[in-house]
Amino acid sequence: MISTLKKRLIWISYLVFSPLLFYIVYHFSPETPDFMTIEFSIFVVLSIIVALYPIQTEDTILFLINGVSLSTFVLFGLFAELVLTTLALIALMIRSNIKADEHYRYPLNLLMFQLLSVLSAGSYYLLNPYINPLSFYNHSLTLLVIYMFVHLIGNQLGLYVISRYYFRNKEIKLYDSHLKFSIITCLFTVPVSFILIYLVEELSIIGALIGAIPFVTITLGLNFFYKSKMNSTYLKKVNSLAKNLTEKKRRSEVIETYVKSLAQIFPVDALSYFTVSPEEELHRIVVYQETKGIETMKEAFLVNNQSILKQATWAKDILYFSRSSDWKKYCINDITYPAESALVLPVLSNNEVTELILLSHRTKNMYNDMIVSLIKILHQYFAVALDNAVYYEQLELNSETDYLTSLPNLKGFSKKLEEALAGSLESVSLIVMDLDRFKLTNDTYGHQAGNEILKQVARLLESSVISNQLVARYGGEEFVLLLPGYSKKEAGELAEGIRNQIDRHSFTISQSIQNTTSSSVSVTASLGVATYPEDAREADELITTADKAMYIGSKQKGRNRVTIAKKGSYQNAVKETS
Template identity: 35%
Template sequence: MTKQKKYAVWFVWAAIWPASLVYLYLWLSPVIEGNRVEIAAFIILASIVALFPLRIGDHPVFFTQGIAFAVFLYYGLFIEIIVSQVAILALMAKMRLGRTNLHRLPINLFMFLLISVVSAGIYYALGGTHGPSAVNDIGDAVPIVSYALSQIVLNQFSIKFVAKVLYNKENKWLDKGFAWELLTSSLVLPIGFVLYMVYSEFGMSGIFFVGIPFVFISGMLMLYHNSNQVNTYLRKTSIIGHELTGKLGVKEVLDIFVDRLSELLPVDYIYVYDVNKNKRMELIRFFDRSGEIDFPNIQLSMGQSISGNTWQEGKSVFYKKKSEWSHLENQYTPDRAETVLSVPVERNGEIVGVITIYSTKKRAFLQFQFMILNILGNYLGVAIDNARHYEKTKAESERCALTGLYNYRYFEDHIVNIFKMNQRQERGAPISLVLLDIDHFKRVNDTYGHESGNEVLASLSDRLQEVVGGHGTLARYGGEEFVILLPGYSQSEALKVAHSIRARIIQKPFISKLHIHESHEPVSISVTASMGVATYPDHCEEAFDLIRQADRAMYIGAKQRGRDRVASYKELIETVQ
């Protein structure tokens, strides 16, 4: 909420709330004399019950409406307002609102005052009365039930209105908060009615007969809700852990982790650090709910900032407000941060990273959420370890160990996927392919040895990567065959790439240190290559046809015409014709 809105809230509350209480007192003339002790007992009971709220999202649901219901039926609107307002003060005190959230006090006081007045207006319009005679016959059920239902509806409407107007949040009418209010109201309002009936019959002792069980019911409902909430979080945490165990790379693991964590916990900032080989912590993932901060380039030493301190201490920390961690503040901590959870990520008994999350609200996290983050930290440590093993295994299965280029198996899957993606587009771009074969490579092996041949292959792959860069996909297709896939390249553009490769190959000889000659000095080995070029859709319709046409161009157009040359499938067709 902006400062301007907070000032407006305080101004409206100060202008209306006190004056409204005075006006209602003078207009309703409540009978307080002779009932002070009973009214005080109701206030105390409501305040105690307010200490057992259910927390649904950002909104606490508490059970004082049952007591306020009994007070309203017996004493009328003004005393009910006093009981409700004091209960709200007790609830706000339990929540320990910080200075930044203190505006919630006037919002709630004014909101419940308005709900009380409007509900009472409906009750009076339907002929409702107060005192022992409020319930005389079946006809009195209409104003009583209408009053109870209007309280529920108005409360939900007020919550949604405040969220939209003051906090710019979109809310659904039928959300968890509404469901829990219906559930709790269906329990506490009948008890409130029983409290009214017993109090009407037995007086002060009726408050204790019904009030004490009411407190226990409130406490049990709170414990049930908290237990249910913890179980829900644990179930979601288990689902996240299962997601992280899939066949994923490190980037995918981190993306899923941060996405799910930002949905699970009320975080404003997430920092995920990795301990690198230089024994420094490097930020590898960052999340800012507001989108105001770009991904910062952060490296921390042990003990530096909150995350570095977690690394140094080797244990998780939970700071409920900024004053508890201000001694660790530096340029790497968010300016508006208040509540902080920071947990180490361990693998094989060693800290390999740190997860630190911030909220701009004080006491934003509960103790069980701290436990959840520790569990997720353990999941992340295992998941990253598995992802690195998976990436290594995947790379080994996809790449040639000698050249580091993609292998035949990967390339054939890749070209099929490229064609599928291209054909899904309305106007498919051209796809060109260059197939390269080293001329007389057997002579290199026979003259200098197979290790020298391997050196030539590895050096050639380096030169190919220098020419192609990130514009295409390079693969070792066979023994001395290489293939370059160039999506988006026309035939003329692909021919330019092929000629650049040929020039780079003949520019200087390859150096071999592992030759079989008697001399220990390195030898120079000059080689040439023949290349064939084909382009989709000019020369084919399918992925493997593109490889075949480039192969024909290479053997017929280049190999059979003297080698050390570039030939296109188009030239081959024209020659045949």
Template identity: 30%
Template sequence: MVELSISIKRVLWYMWIVFLPLGLWYSYVSYPPSFSSLWEPVSLIILAILISVIPYQIRESKIFIIRWVSLAAFLTYGLFFELLLMQIAVLFLLFRSKMTLENIYRYPLNSIMFMISSFIAGLTFYGIGIVQEESSLISLTLASFLYMFLQVLVNDVFLYIFNHFKGNRYSFINQDSKLDYLAMLLSLPYGVSLYFLQSAIGFASTLFIGLPFIALTIILRLYNHSESLKEDLVRAGEIGHQLTSQLKVDEVLDLFIDKLSDLMQVDYAYILDVSTNENELVLIKRVENGKRMDNTLRSIQRNEGISGKVWHSGQAAFLNKKRSWGDAVKEYIPSDVESVLSVPIQRNQRTVAVLMVASKRKNAYKPHILPIVDLLCSHLAVAIQNARNYQTAIIKSEHCALTGLYNYRRFDELLHDKFDELMNGSVRQLSLILLDIDHFKNINDTYGHQSGNDILQDIARILSNVIGNEGVVARYGGEEFVILLDNISKNQTIELAEQIRRKIEDCVFKTLNDLSEVRQEIQVRITVSMGISTAPEDTDSALTLLRNADRALYVGAKRAGRNRVAQYMK
């Protein structure tokens, strides 16, 4: 969306200063009003003001059902009075819509728009030759329909052109325009009735029709709010089930923010997790303008900024004015933010994380949204914990508890996955190294099994450090380890295996002698033997690749004297 420049906003004000007085003067001269009583026009103006400040809202769309009052004003007193009434109503419409200094240009824009629509509709009405006092109810109603229809149509065309000029592209026929036409049809009988009744009983007609209409609007607003809240609570429950069905924390967080954005205005969203030692909030999810961003913003201390205060107090914060932000952490408050909502995410009555969302709109968040967000945050806390528990269980089931490496079951799955990639051409080569610690039984028998475990852990660390992200390291069983490498030739694999062998041979392992009378630290030197097999040179089967490496290990390395690397030979 393109922001209007200062010069364009000035042009709007210049146009308003010129055209509004001219429009009022022309309409007054051409269609001067005739007032038999001051109370009647004043009552219409008061009614228009009251309706302007009591909009009926359907989701994000606000409907000001005021055109029936302007119709009655037009039929009774003519174009000038209708223009004057709508100009007054525009002030209160924009006041109710929270107009600010940044968007005060909306006043001249809407003022000119309503003046143009009134002129086109009014002159068309006069042009078809309708005389109210001499017309039948049907002809007057049809002419009134045309009058109101043109007003809505001209307004929609005006707004469509202006928004396209700003870069805000949307369909000409949309939800807001449909609601405008529906409101016009429903309010048409009120306008015609008010005109006839005012002709008969004067300003008292405003009380007979206007006050019940306002009361009905208030009742419908309350009912709509109650129904919307009920629907949102039901949706929140459904979203909760969707959250708890996710098995990864990142998927839970993405789904939560997506669904939250469907319920409310969210331009920026941050989820901060209470750290393990509970001394700071750590950013775990960051979405800005609909885009997932890196979690690079700094951590927040307890009672620091908006989120820190929410964490400390356990109470939600609604902030719709910049001056109420206080010492907010600037990294979490972009410059175009106008409204902020921060809510504690609690589990078992303890805050485990904090949600902070922000909007570019003023007064975007109201207290009635809190039960919805609070319920969603409760579901989020459970979903995150479930996902973390699931991931922990997965890690435990896939890793060796002693060394932290993949266990054989998980390695077998990865091996077959890699072989599928080899078969479909995603991977050119696969190399497998099978490693066995020489004379490992002597270590267990001499120093105890715990000392053997210490050696296994040290070997696992060496292998992980050497291989890094270049391959997969797993504990094959007992004192055996296996390494899977892709897109590495057999010669490169042999060189890597030799590097590992020398590193282990040169290493001094420290452990405790659990079998001596005095349990003391000892230094142990060990060697390893390795067998290597490569696909597709040696085999086209995952199982055979492993068997070939095993054969190379025991025939080519162990039988040949140990402490060496052997490759599979056909």
């Protein structure tokens, strides 16, 4: 961001030097022909047409003013060329919708081009006595080529010096695509300029009109070519991203990839990602800003009914705006960063909006029809990838969840255990619990009654642990508890509390093979405790150790007790039989 002081210096420099340049050129230029003619008016109109149809590449805006300015310099003199260049530049900058905080670009560009015109003309006049001219209709081709060369190289050097040393842009290069483009366009604009000079001197007004046709044709042709080229570049990036999105399996990965790619492929200063509840309540979960990167959050977001976010939710379609006056007065809370252009992308699931993405840019008219159409294509890929990721996560969750108790099953538990042990520097304890004589319970009351008891045991165990702990159904009537950060002593105390709670609890069964009314059943449990890294170094070894403690130390010694594993033996913590 350029400082206020530098902006003021640019304006002061322009207000001082620009009038001075015009004065010096008008009074001291070697040749100042009368330029208040119809032919010159045609040249001015031609230069403005060229300016109104600039060639927009991925990183800059270019226009073919050099060819017109060269012809103007030869036919009407340097002062006329300064006037024409100034008018064309003003038209170009108005067409470009330069935002308010960058209005310093007006004086900067004007002064730079005015200095380039004087520098190019100066080289023409200084070298005129020393160069044996290769004549073209009473004009030196050599000097005209020198004029264009000085203008071309001077422009590139000026851009480099100002960007690097005034704006502190260290990424600027002396030779870049901008210079390459200028060299290529000079190869055919210079000959066209010579033709224009010839036609005007031979045919006057008719010649000016005929000579303007090639310039307009070249401008429109190159404009179309670069738009097509940019379109092709965007499509390649969109296809690459679409392939990348389909490879992501997690919803969070899909969203992160999409957000980053939108910011990399398309012009985006800032981006916000919202979730939308069935009641149309918004929560912002991701914010991207060009200067800060991606930030995740979870914040409630209040908007009024005139907000573009609300409008997109109701419309269920992409909305885009060219300038802040069209939308920002209704969206005080939508974004807090500077923005002119805005684009809202609704994400639909079952024909309902479940998420919203808000893109913005500080430049007006940034989201044209071409960009919007490409974003629509990419957004469709994103919606499919997001649905696939949600479906995949649901399948994975189902495969890791016990259908009866809704607890994690062996697969889900094993994954969590591996994660807990991976690089852990603290104790991780495990409790394995098995309900005593549960086969007899099933045989007495029926399997449906046994299932009811298992569900109630699952809820009881869930109520015994805190957020970072895990309860899982290990299989049959066996359960397991994962306790990160728990010492062996703490795990043993928790295990005893669970054993005592189950022992004293009456489990209600509504379906029994013995009767049709509800009845209460009592069960007991045997538990084994093992701790990482004291008892085991690997996940499987830790499970085996806790399992052996439960079977050998508790089951075989009377049941309804807790056994804490020790190296080489098993120790009963508290023995309490019913």
